[in-house]
Amino acid sequence: MSTKSKTKNNKDEDKRDFLVVSTYAMAGIGAASFAWPLIDQMNPAADTLALASTEIDLSSLEEGQAITVKWRGKPVFVRHRTAEEIKNAQEASIDEMRDPEKDSDRVTNEKYIVLVGVCTHLGCVPLGQKSGDVKGQYGGWFCPCHGSHYDHSGRIRKGPAPTNLAVPSYKFLSDTLIKIG
């Protein structure tokens, strides 16, 4: 076989490889673009997203009381803290905390602490919203599932939970009206 025809053969094989690879690539793109809608349909739908914010009126919430509201299918805790509770939360030394965070970083108005009421361990709802509830050693919230203790700022102080109770994004629309989400 002459060198000339050999290079021609190689060229043909290169062409064929190119065609095969590009066919597979197109088939892969096609399959992926068909798969995406099938996967994405499991994400929150438009009507679910439209219900993603909640407004709460705090005007009737007295000092020392707490309310629980539902936001995105989960409980949100709002507690009107007493002066003593605020003092406790602000003066606690953050050095020995598992998830060190200053109280001032966790509140907008120091009287009201707003938290997502889901234990950061495995998703149970902690106790402490009702007056008769067990509130744990630090007086905040106590998760009955695996014994996590949270303080007046919702910070984890004892037990298996890895992080503090989450603070949802919210803002005060007026002095006593907040919008979560």
Next chain:
Amino acid sequence: MSKAKFKNPVVKWIDHRLPIFSFMDHELNHYPTPKNLNYFWNFGSLAGIALVTMIITGIVLSMNYTAHVDYAFDSVERIMRDVNHGWLIRYIHMNGASFFFIVVYIHIFRGLYYGSYKAPRELLWILGVLILLLMMATAFMGYVLPWGQMSFWGATVITNLFSAIPLVGENIVTWLWGGFSVDNSTLNRFFSLHFVLPFVIVGVVILHLVALHRFGSNNPIGIDVRGTQDTLPFNPYYTIKDLFGLGVFLTIFAAAVFFFPNFMGHPDNYIEANPMVTPAHIVPEWYFLPFYAILRAIPDKLGGVLFMFGSIAVLFVIPWLDRSSVRSSQFRPIFKIFFWILLADCVLLGYLGAMPAEGIYVILSRIATAYYFFHFLILFPLLPYIEKTKPLPISISEPVLSGSSPASAFAFREKK
């Protein structure tokens, strides 16, 4: 089974214990296929792909659907408006049903034209008719789920067919409904059955394929494969041919989904079901129209129902009704003409099924129905006694061998 050689050690290890790769190699790669198949042989694989598409989109839709009379219609509207890509998935599923039937009807007429139902492929054919029957049940129940006006009244009319059965008819209908009209219980059981029947279809499709691979595909000239010179390995020759056909099919399918998604539907089904008001003109989905025309052609309740079910039942026994030993219409000049008349007759029945049941339409429906049954029950058994078939070629490799005597082909056949 030929011992396949695999290089990959993992494949080799698995295949030694579970010969799944040998099986695939044998059935999908080397599988000898007649080398003269035309594009009408694409429709089997297309039907399989349509089935898989329906199952995938259906599972996804069921994640967002609520089978309750108070919520079903709204949950479907929610799929259309709010669920991410829900409109696309539902339109694929909705039009997918129509395209599945288009593909299957072509597949069936292919079998009729080329005599694919004849020995030794009788069971293959019967399993195919069974799939058609299951598809019809599944499609009917799926159409009820959106709980629109057509859903509700279609369900009412079709379930009432069973009331034509003497003595126990009314009891059967009450049992089907789970009440005294089409209601929540009916919707719930239809959803359950609509979900499970496609998997039953998958099971029958597997049997259909096992039966197919026993003797391999029929072919356009309808004579048996004589040896390797008549066949090609399935891969790459027919994989590539099937894939090309798939590309064409998907292009047309996508055009329907994106540009004419409601062309084959009824606007009335976007009105929520109302048990107090029947729509002025109620017709089934297009793929049921020929059978619906037969139902209405008979001026008797029980008779109409029997003829309608009979029009499908007769398909089961076609392998024994057609007495001719020549498979392909290419060698049956009279049969070929009647094939096209049958096709036209079925299209006419479809048209008549969509028209109001009055005047000339009723008379035409009766003529078309009579022809349908004449074709299978009288023409099929009697034609071989009248028809002079053309000489068959000796083999697929030499379909037009000028010098040879056609008798030799027959001789060979009889010796077998």
